Amino acid sequence: MNRADVAARVIAWFAAHARPLPWREPDAGPWAVLVSEFMLQQTPVARVLPQYAAWLERWPTPTALADDEPADAVRAWGRLGYPRRAQRLHAAATAIRDHHGGAVPADHDALLALPGVGAYTAAAVASFGFGQRHVVLDTNVRRVLARLEGGQAFPPASLTRAEVTRAQSWLPDDPAQAAAWAAASMELGALVCTADSPACERCPVADACAWLRAGRPAWDGPPRRGQTYAGTDRQCRGVLLGVLRAADAGVPRAQLLAAWPADAAQAERALASLITDGLARSRGDGTISL
DNA sequence: AAGACGTGGCT
């Protein structure tokens, strides 16, 4: 029962059970993969699906997006969340237009240099978009490996060097197989080896799982801190940005701030941070716009 | 390197 055999079974399971997602279709090129990866950062598949289709229809190439305004991208992002991702995707498209001839680069380091592209996204695009061999370590794969080999219910709070080393040891030698493993191990985590109530009875490698063998012990590490949201600056920013997204023209400053009546000082602070981040701009006539 | 950064669905 070596890693290659276990990985092969996960890949076979994927062939039979993978969801038919548009960015995995044969006609989805690197640009489609890049767009999907940006949208999927911390956002569930179900909410990404409609936005993804609309986005690619409007901007079928990086250059098409780069030639429009960043504000258009933020508005089209809608309610996907973390609107800075829209801003960064626009910036990445601009870099692709200006420095890569309009084609998404295949080189891992070139991908990593793009705005909003970190270790995961660079590896994912190189792997799914170009069939290369990279460690693709997202939250799903981290959890799968933590259980399968580590015997722990969850991975550490932040990505460790040990996890990367472990993931490397699972990567098939052949590039095509490595890319298949990346997609399959992610899908296994998303559909079977889920964070809560994992479906071990449907797991193709349950017999090889250290965590299941140990009786599925509960997480005994440090408490994973929750994400409080109500009343935070983040929520306030979201409300203000929602108003700006919906507006055709600039919104009078006072009217915008009135959208967060609970705490005027907080609204001022949130607006200032949005402007600093380039997600909102103050216009000459005293109005605010995207 | 811990914390900021949106949003909505599920239990």
Added chain:
DNA sequence: TAGCCAAGTCT
């Protein structure tokens, strides 16, 4: 219901 969680990145 309130908290947890979702294909992370940046500082």
